[in-house]
Amino acid sequence: MSETTLAFDVYGTLIDPYALADELRPQLGERAETVAAAWRASQLQLSFRRGLMGRYDDFSVCTRHGLDVALAAHAPEIDESTREAWMAAYARLPAFDEVAGALVELRQQGYRRVAFSNGSHDAMRTVLGNAGLLDHFDDLVSVDEVKRFKPDPAVYHHLARRMQAAHDRLWLISSNNWDVQGARHVGLNAAWVQRDPTALIEDSALEPNFRIDSLSELPKMLEKPGV
Numbered sequence: 001m002s003e004t005t006l007a008f009d010v011y012g013t014l015i016d017p018y019a020l021a022d023e024l025r026p027q028l029g030e031r032a033e034t035v036a037a038a039w040r041a042s043q044l045q046l047s048f049r050r051g052l053m054g055r056y057d058d059f060s061v062c063t064r065h066g067l068d069v070a071l072a073a074h075a076p077e078i079d080e081s082t083r084e085a086w087m088a089a090y091a092r093l094p095a096f097d098e099v100a101g102a103l104v105e106l107r108q109q110g111y112r113r114v115a116f117s118n119g120s121h122d123a124m125r126t127v128l129g130n131a132g133l134l135d136h137f138d139d140l141v142s143v144d145e146v147k148r149f150k151p152d153p154a155v156y157h158h159l160a161r162r163m164q165a166a167h168d169r170l171w172l173i174s175s176n177n178w179d180v181q182g183a184r185h186v187g188l189n190a191a192w193v194q195r196d197p198t199a200l201i202e203d204s205a206l207e208p209n210f211r212i213d214s215l216s217e218l219p220k221m222l223e224k225p226g227v
Helices: 017-053 059-074 080-092 099-108 121-130 153-163 177-185 215-222
Strands: 005-008 112-117 139-142 170-174 189-193 210-212
Touching: 005 153, 017 059, 017 080, 059 080, 080 121, 099 112, 099 215, 112 121, 112 153, 121 139, 139 153, 153 170, 153 177, 170 177, 170 215, 177 189, 189 215, 210 215
Parallel strands: 005 112, 005 170, 112 139, 170 189, 189 210
Antiparallel strands: none
16 A cells, blocks of 8 residues: 555535535525635634634534624524524535545555544544545544644644654645645645635745646646656
């Protein structure tokens, strides 16, 4: 087996959080995409804020509060039972189309594969299981183990310790530019799945080793000389 470990971010990289718009559309109509995007942005902002304060909560708390923030701005009329139903839908989010095939190919190439998330173990196990991806991973690593959120350096160092992997043999695979920069900051390798063509790496010192448009490109990129 390859000595290289691939750590995959879950939400946004493997699992599509913006698919929540389909759940929201019956009640919100044309506002569904806007609210889904605001929900995701608020979820992340709240986790970053809690991280800076050292006030850790399970990521599901950030998710719920992020929904409340999004609805306060765009759809305050939504009742509590509907909000709870949407929270439950978060566990049933689908995978991006190419993910399963890419993970199969990477397994065949001998890479160790781990899911690595701001979400709890239970949340990861549920959403990956519902999406049919759980069996593709050798392990799950949650920030809940250190009570910090990505991109705190402590989280990436913890990943390396848990995997017993040297930093230069450990790759973060993520669609989130802030996650990529967090990994590069501590010396990990990083592949950026640039699902949003308008996103960028603000700090040129923290560029990924390479960027791809889809996970289907990852197996061939990792096999290139010098990678």
